Amino acid sequence: MEQRRHALSEINVTPLVDVMLVLLVIFMVTAPLMQQGVDVNLPKAKGRELPAEERIILTVKADRKIYVNNTPIEITGLGSKLKAIFSNRTDKEVFLKADKDVPYGFVVEVMGEIREAGIEKLGMVTEPKLKLP
Secondary structure, eight states: OOOOOOOOOOOOOHHHHHHHHHHHHHHHHHTGGGOOSOOOOOOEEOOOOOOOSSOEEEEEOTTOOEEETTEEEOGGGHHHHHHHHTTTOSOOEEEEEEOTTSOHHHHHHHHHHHHHTTOOEEEEOOEEOOOOO
């Protein structure tokens, strides 16, 4: 009696599912880490979102630490740093992100340094305010 061997035509999906679950976990863990910038607690205000073009963002954290984009800087060197950044640019515009717990006087002091550097436009960055029905 002759036995014929048949080819196994079923696909084992268990390894595929295992790989997909591992990739899912990796992406879930790394996705929050890909958010760039300095974490501050922004105040909420009405307004429209700004376009995502190349811009200089000045961040003031609650502990009064100042960052130009993601680079920490002291307030004493802020004016000279901004002058150096904008020395060959025509669009002199800075966006200021200040934590809502920073004293108003310190924010005004930072704004004064920005004005002393010859910056023509200063935008204040806030979180969008939720509209209740």
